[in-house]
Amino acid sequence: xxxxxxxxxxxxxxxxxxxxxxxxxxxxxxxxxxxxxxxxxxxxxxxxxxxxxxxxxxxxxxxxxxxxxxx
Numbered sequence: 001x002x003x004x005x006x007x008x009x010x011x012x013x014x015x016x017x018x019x020x021x022x023x024x025x026x027x028x029x030x031x032x033x034x035x036x037x038x039x040x041x042x043x044x045x046x047x048x049x050x051x052x053x054x055x056x057x058x059x060x061x062x063x064x065x066x067x068x069x070x071x
Contacts, residue, residue: 014051017044035062 022043025034037043039057054071061068 014047016047016050019044019047022046032062032064035067 022034022038025037025043029037034043035057036059038045039059039062045057052071054069057069061070
């Protein structure tokens with residue numbers, strides 16, 4: 001066995017929209033309205049969705065008492 005350096009380094013880069021509008025909307029919208037606004041594209045999606053490999057939100061997946069997130 002040799003002491004050769006590892007060459008399996010990985011790198012991931014993300015670009016996301018400013019989340020300030022979404023944070024401001026949290027003060028005025030219900031959770032259901034907030035998720036539907038993201039699904040419609042009225043508000044930017046959370047950057048964590050990119051990290052987790054989530055599919056874009058669908059407005060029909062959010063109803064009273066039900067929320068569906070897909071990966």
